[in-house]
Amino acid sequence: MFDRDEDVLDRVIDQLRQPVEMDPTLDTAIMTRVAAGGDRVGRLAAVWEWAWRPREISVSPLAGLGLAAALVGIVVWLAGRNPRVGPPVAGPSTVQFVVVAPGAASVSLVGDFNDWDGAATPMHAARSGALWSVTVPLTPGRYRYAFLVNGSRWVADPAAPRVPDDFDAPSSVVTVGG
Amino acid sequence: MVRRRIPSQGLQGHNDALVTRVPDPWVYGEVTSDAEIVRRVRDGDTAAFAVLVARYRDRLGRYAVHMLGDRSDAEEALQDAFVRAHRSLARCREDAQFGPWLFGILVNRCRTAGRRAARRHRMFVRDEVSLERASAPETSDRAEWEDTVRWAMERLAPPLREAFLLKHVEDMEYAEMSRLTGTGVSALKMRVMRAREQLRALLTEVERV
Numbered sequence: 001m002f003d004r005d006e007d008v009l010d011r012v013i014d015q016l017r018q019p020v021e022m023d024p025t026l027d028t029a030i031m032t033r034v035a036a037g038g039d040r041v042g043r044l045a046a047v048w049e050w051a052w053r054p055r056e057i058s059v060s061p062l063a064g065l066g067l068a069a070a071l072v073g074i075v076v077w078l079a080g081r082n083p084r085v086g087p088p089v090a091g092p093s094t095v096q097f098v099v100v101a102p103g104a105a106s107v108s109l110v111g112d113f114n115d116w117d118g119a120a121t122p123m124h125a126a127r128s129g130a131l132w133s134v135t136v137p138l139t140p141g142r143y144r145y146a147f148l149v150n151g152s153r154w155v156a157d158p159a160a161p162r163v164p165d166d167f168d169a170p171s172s173v174v175t176v177g178g
Numbered sequence: 179m180v181r182r183r184i185p186s187q188g189l190q191g192h193n194d195a196l197v198t199r200v201p202d203p204w205v206y207g208e209v210t211s212d213a214e215i216v217r218r219v220r221d222g223d224t225a226a227f228a229v230l231v232a233r234y235r236d237r238l239g240r241y242a243v244h245m246l247g248d249r250s251d252a253e254e255a256l257q258d259a260f261v262r263a264h265r266s267l268a269r270c271r272e273d274a275q276f277g278p279w280l281f282g283i284l285v286n287r288c289r290t291a292g293r294r295a296a297r298r299h300r301m302f303v304r305d306e307v308s309l310e311r312a313s314a315p316e317t318s319d320r321a322e323w324e325d326t327v328r329w330a331m332e333r334l335a336p337p338l339r340e341a342f343l344l345k346h347v348e349d350m351e352y353a354e355m356s357r358l359t360g361t362g363v364s365a366l367k368m369r370v371m372r373a374r375e376q377l378r379a380l381l382t383e384v385e386r387v
Contacts, residue, residue: 012327012330012377015323015324016240016327016346019236019240020236020244022243022253026235027228027231030231030260031228034224034260131325158380
């Protein structure tokens with residue numbers, strides 16, 4: 001894809017330094033918010049500042065005792081409640097897998113979640129043909145996976161942690177939080 | 179140098195006229211320094227802020243797009259940065275340093291936006307606009323390289339990506355990066371080095387596929 005003689009990092013930096021044109025209508029959106037003054041961010045910041053501003057509060061000894069008694073009562077009441085039965089149920093999370101496979105005719109995602117079935121989760125190429133991606137719902141847990149290129153070549157995710165599998169084929173691991 | 183008189187009317191209550199009124203390139207254009215514009219905004223000429231927006235939009239946008247990997251997230255971070263900068267203009271101690279100060283605000287907004295994107299469980303964020311543009315047949319080689327670079331950048335941990343972009347794309351000195359990010363110089367040097375190593379490894383892996 002690139003000449004070995006040329007430092008690939010120099011090419012990356014050259015690419016990233018290319019000008020990026022943002023949508024000029026952004027100016028209107030920004031100036032509208034600026035002119036409006038009390039925008040969403042401003043109001044939130046003001047509330048945040050108000051909430052954190054220290055204040056002096058005068059409390060009589062009798063009121064202090066009353067407050068302390070009320071707090072003890074709340075703690076005792078909370079401790080006496082029936083604990084929730086069973087663990088919380090976590091729903092599936094949507095995880096997008098992406099791999100660069102320029103020139104590939106087909107790419108599939110295989111892993112613990114689809115019994116390593118090469119036909120179960122085909123990936124879709126962007127129109128440039130280099131990027132292949134698929135989105136799958138996964139319940140919380142740890143999954144081993146790999147990409148199957150052209151139906152026969154197993155490729156591990158280059159950036160994800162690798163784990164050995166039962167057949168000495170390269171595979172990666174993803175952990176989905178609950 | 180002859181300068182025309184700068185309109186003094188503010189923008190409050192005239193949102194529809196925002197874009198048509200400003201900027202006037204002769205009055206506010208490249209010949210006018212950031213410091214002068216900042217002073218005018220502080221004096222109540224809100225319209226003058228549009229010149230700073232136009233002046234910094236694309237450069238800051240480039241950082242946000244590369245940092246967040248998603249154009250709509252980048253636009254939102256950019257908007258927030260400018261709005262916060264305007265609101266906090268009194269805290270910009272040196273008017274001539276508006277650019278670096280604004281950049282610091284954007285870096286923080288990108289950190290927040292990045293954490294929000296991570297919570298959406300997206301392992302990789304696509305820049306749909308660029309992908310659309312990249313799919314043009316006449317630019318397929320270039321588009322493929324753009325896709326590859328974007329993919330590799332997304333694979334870097336955000337602190338590494340941030341340090342790499344500030345050092346190598348924005349061409350900042352480590353001392354300036356440290357002031358801007360609140361991170362020590364030695365830690366930044368290590369992040370840049372690790373980012374370089376990981377990028378090289380990722381792109382070598384792509385070459386083998």
